[in-house]
Amino acid sequence: MDPAPPPTSAPVVERTPTAPRDLGDTPFTIANRLADHPLFTDDRIKELLRRLPRERVEVRRVTVDPDPAGGWKRGPLDKDVDPVAAFEGLATRPTWMLLHDTWKHDAGYRDLLERYLADLRAAFPSLRGEISDLGCWMFLSSGRSVVHFHADPDQSFLNQVRGGKTVHVYPAKVLPEATVEELVYAYDQGVVTYDPSYEPQQFPPTHLSPGQSVFLPLYAPHRVVNDDTVCVSWNVGFNTPITRRRRDVHCVNLELRHLGVTPTPVGRRPWLDGLKRSSRFVFKAKNRLLPFLRPKIDVVKKYGA
Numbered sequence: 001m002d003p004a005p006p007p008t009s010a011p012v013v014e015r016t017p018t019a020p021r022d023l024g025d026t027p028f029t030i031a032n033r034l035a036d037h038p039l040f041t042d043d044r045i046k047e048l049l050r051r052l053p054r055e056r057v058e059v060r061r062v063t064v065d066p067d068p069a070g071g072w073k074r075g076p077l078d079k080d081v082d083p084v085a086a087f088e089g090l091a092t093r094p095t096w097m098l099l100h101d102t103w104k105h106d107a108g109y110r111d112l113l114e115r116y117l118a119d120l121r122a123a124f125p126s127l128r129g130e131i132s133d134l135g136c137w138m139f140l141s142s143g144r145s146v147v148h149f150h151a152d153p154d155q156s157f158l159n160q161v162r163g164g165k166t167v168h169v170y171p172a173k174v175l176p177e178a179t180v181e182e183l184v185y186a187y188d189q190g191v192v193t194y195d196p197s198y199e200p201q202q203f204p205p206t207h208l209s210p211g212q213s214v215f216l217p218l219y220a221p222h223r224v225v226n227d228d229t230v231c232v233s234w235n236v237g238f239n240t241p242i243t244r245r246r247r248d249v250h251c252v253n254l255e256l257r258h259l260g261v262t263p264t265p266v267g268r269r270p271w272l273d274g275l276k277r278s279s280r281f282v283f284k285a286k287n288r289l290l291p292f293l294r295p296k297i298d299v300v301k302k303y304g305a
């Protein structure tokens with residue numbers, strides 16, 4: 001049984017004086033109280049690893065030397081290694097581990113996720129509406145390892161628990177519209193690939209130490225370089241009514257593109273975005289009734305990811 005959570009008077013995450021009043025298109029930092037939380041001790045993480053189905057633990061071999069010429073690509077999967085052994089070997093074998101669905105398989109992390117969201121809601125107005133796609137993902141990674149360039153189909157806070165890392169974030173607008181459409185439709189970050197032309201638009205890099213968290217804006221691509229020691233990070237992702245509306249427009253644009261039409265980019269004509277949002281149900285019905293007309297994206301074949 002997990003030890004009692006911190007008292008309700010002590011939030012697990014909170015604003016800092018430099019944080020903006022609400023979430024937007026720019027990264028910023030806030031503070032977390034997770035570094036000493038009992039859910040992040042070695043023994044408790046191993047208990048979680050034993051509890052998770054093996055296929056929900058993504059283990060990848062990674063490079064420890066940043067190589068821009070390599071395109072910041074995702075490392076190869078290691079499906080055979082035992083997750084607990086991989087975790088114990090992080091100090092000696094360059095590895096990146098991503099633990100999926102932790103809140104579905106372990107009540108301790110589910111409770112922490114709910115507590116974290118409650119604290120975020122108190123801090124940021126746009127989180128006070130209906131939240132969807134809420135989840136938490138734990139990252140366990142070797143010192144000096146590099147996390148590939150990618151974007152996520154949601155917005156999130158990346159919380160540093162142990163070790164340090166530098167997070168490089170780029171504006172979402174660097175990505176082609178068609179890439180964002182595929183990201184939200186396929187829900188697979190493998191569709192996002194690096195282009196050196198994005199570099200001049202990168203936000204100032206954010207260095208995270210335990211107790212610090214960074215906001216990763218919606219669809220904003222990012223990559224990470226660890227400091228010298230093993231890192232434990234915890235990401236909380238979600239969609240809000242605002243981001244769901246934008247996702248609906250991107251999905252309709254993907255359908256239009258599939259029909260040979262070049263759609264108007266999201267945000268250029270608000271009235272047209274509204275029309276597309278309200279027509280998404282038509283495309284959903286079409287895909288349900290006529291599945292052979294559903295746009296298909298073979299991410300591995302198309303992007304080799």
Ligand SMILES: [Fe+2]
Nearest residue numbers: 150151152222
């Ligand atoms: Fe990410």
